[in-house]
Amino acid sequence: MPLPPDAASVEQYVQEAAKALGIPVDPAWRPSVAEHLRRLLEASDVLEQTGLCDAEPVIRFDP
Amino acid sequence: MTISWDDASAIAAAVRAGRSRAASIVDDTLARIARDDGRYNAFTHVLADQARKDAARVDGEIAAGREPGPLAGVPFAVKNLFDVAGLTTLAGSKINRDNPPARADAAVVQALRAGGAVLVGTLNMDEYAYGFTTENTHYGPTRNPYDLARSAGGSSGGSAAAVAAGLVPLSLGTDTGGSIRVPAALCGLFGLKPTFGRVSRVGTTLFSATVDHVGPLARSVRDLALVYDLLPPADAVGPAHHTPALPALGKGIAGLRVALAGGYFQEFAEPDAVAAARRVAEALGARSEVTVPHATAARAAATIITGVEGSSLHLASLRKRPADFDPMTRDRFIAAALLPGAAYLRAQAARRMYRDTVCALFADIDVLVAPTTPTAAPLIGQEAVSISGTTFPSRAHLARFTIPFSIIGLPVISVPVSTPGPLPRGVQLVAAPFRESLLLQAAAFLESKKVVGFTPPAKLSP
Numbered sequence: 001m002p003l004p005p006d007a008a009s010v011e012q013y014v015q016e017a018a019k020a021l022g023i024p025v026d027p028a029w030r031p032s033v034a035e036h037l038r039r040l041l042e043a044s045d046v047l048e049q050t051g052l053c054d055a056e057p058v059i060r061f062d063p
Numbered sequence: 064m065t066i067s068w069d070d071a072s073a074i075a076a077a078v079r080a081g082r083s084r085a086a087s088i089v090d091d092t093l094a095r096i097a098r099d100d101g102r103y104n105a106f107t108h109v110l111a112d113q114a115r116k117d118a119a120r121v122d123g124e125i126a127a128g129r130e131p132g133p134l135a136g137v138p139f140a141v142k143n144l145f146d147v148a149g150l151t152t153l154a155g156s157k158i159n160r161d162n163p164p165a166r167a168d169a170a171v172v173q174a175l176r177a178g179g180a181v182l183v184g185t186l187n188m189d190e191y192a193y194g195f196t197t198e199n200t201h202y203g204p205t206r207n208p209y210d211l212a213r214s215a216g217g218s219s220g221g222s223a224a225a226v227a228a229g230l231v232p233l234s235l236g237t238d239t240g241g242s243i244r245v246p247a248a249l250c251g252l253f254g255l256k257p258t259f260g261r262v263s264r265v266g267t268t269l270f271s272a273t274v275d276h277v278g279p280l281a282r283s284v285r286d287l288a289l290v291y292d293l294l295p296p297a298d299a300v301g302p303a304h305h306t307p308a309l310p311a312l313g314k315g316i317a318g319l320r321v322a323l324a325g326g327y328f329q330e331f332a333e334p335d336a337v338a339a340a341r342r343v344a345e346a347l348g349a350r351s352e353v354t355v356p357h358a359t360a361a362r363a364a365a366t367i368i369t370g371v372e373g374s375s376l377h378l379a380s381l382r383k384r385p386a387d388f389d390p391m392t393r394d395r396f397i398a399a400a401l402l403p404g405a406a407y408l409r410a411q412a413a414r415r416m417y418r419d420t421v422c423a424l425f426a427d428i429d430v431l432v433a434p435t436t437p438t439a440a441p442l443i444g445q446e447a448v449s450i451s452g453t454t455f456p457s458r459a460h461l462a463r464f465t466i467p468f469s470i471i472g473l474p475v476i477s478v479p480v481s482t483p484g485p486l487p488r489g490v491q492l493v494a495a496p497f498r499e500s501l502l503l504q505a506a507a508f509l510e511s512k513k514v515v516g517f518t519p520p521a522k523l524s525p
Binding site: 014022023025026029033034040044045046048053 | 179359362366367370386393402406
């Protein structure tokens with residue numbers, strides 16, 4: 001992933017990326033948002049390690 | 064006034080036969096909600112006038128000798144993300160209060176009302192269905208009828224509490240990662256999450272478009288089957304995929320190939336949760352234990368997919384009025400909005416591979432058995448749970464066993480199992496896509512053998 005893994009860097013990314021996206025993030029919310037983003041990045045890492053990501057993505061899911 | 068524990072099938076049979084009047088049933092229901100719901104906080108809106116008119120219409124049909132429908136006079140309520148004509152669809156939010164009222168009922172609401180059921184109100188939920196405990200900042204927590212200090216589960220918490228407390232015999236909810244099955248399990252009910260795409264979502268506020276499902280919660284298997292047979296299919300699926308469930312009840316389990324889910328589905332769970340699943344599997348004659356590969360990865364993919372799809376739907380509100388979100392919802396949506404797109408595509412790719420792997424298991428088995436939740440109902444406000452020496456966030460951990468099945472759209476029914484303690488537990492029965500009737504057939508067998516079944520909360524028992 002293009003994001004740095006340490007907590008301070010993720011928090012800085014939240015501040016800058018949210019501003020670029022036009023989402024006003026109160027400084028009091030930033031640690032919580034960063035923690036949730038860190039968990040999502042961890043989830044993405046889990047997927048990469050499984051080798052399950054080589055298939056064609058299915059955006060319209062059809063069981 | 065006593066609580067009636069009659070299920071919807073019994074109520075409809077009495078109304079259709081002229082032994083009861085829909086008007087008096089609805090009056091009793093409205094009186095019970097007015098008297099008791101302060102304890103549970105299940106309802107966010109009660110439709111007293113409309114319900115009385117609908118009940119009078121049902122009685123009129125019967126008096127005129129016309130067919131009143133299979134759910135004649137049965138009161139029901141719906142999670143407040145379903146459109147109800149004339150009401151603003153809240154979806155558990157403060158932000159949606161500013162929206163105009165819905166012009167028409169959601170397709171599933173229309174279908175049940177056309178079947179003679181009487182809509183009496185809308186029900187509390189986690190904001191935008193993003194949660195598993197219905198601890199809603201704007202509308203308050205919904206309390207578990209078995210222990211008012213505990214959560215009713217979520218996100219369809221109001222849908223579960225209203226049925227378990229005897230306020231209505233059935234309700235509708237939605238399920239993305241477990242939002243029908245988790246509250247059904249924590250409140251001792253039967254809950255059905257049909258195959259993805261089987262049931263129309265027209266008029267339903269979505270959380271995660273490629274994962275959301277609509278389904279019923281009830282106190283008996285025959286009620287689930289009755290409602291399931293009435294639920295309209297999504298346009299893309301069509302009626303060809305619907306095998307009626309009611310005729311399958313009573314067929315027994317001869318020839319049914321059943322397996323217990325092992326590995327991931329027996330880890331980081333309270334012993335009673337695993338024991339309940341084992342008991343159900345044994346009652347169904349399970350002959351094997353199977354490992355569902357990549358369940359951890361499936362949960363990871365689901366976390367990304369649901370977060371990103373949800374944040375996409377609410378991006379405009381996140382930009383304009385983020386302070387009006389429930390803080391727990393807001394922070395997760397913002398985080399997902401900032402996630403690089405590549406992570407979402409990887410998650411969808413992984414989901415496809417995982418689906419193919421799991422569906423292959425059903426070449427050799429018909430029904431897979433797993434616990435619904437790793438724990439019984441957590442306390443309201445509880446942040447963490449410790450199991451086997453490991454501490455987990457208690458809310459997210461509730462969906463450990465439900466997410467790996469809904470992310471690939473499989474049909475699942477959660478059945479209530481009595482345990483030694485005062486709190487109910489649920490067990491999942493899982494099948495291949497569009498085999499809901501098989502699940503209901505197995506659940507009906509378990510209910511007939513009293514392995515599973517609804518037990519009224521002790522303080523409410525007759």
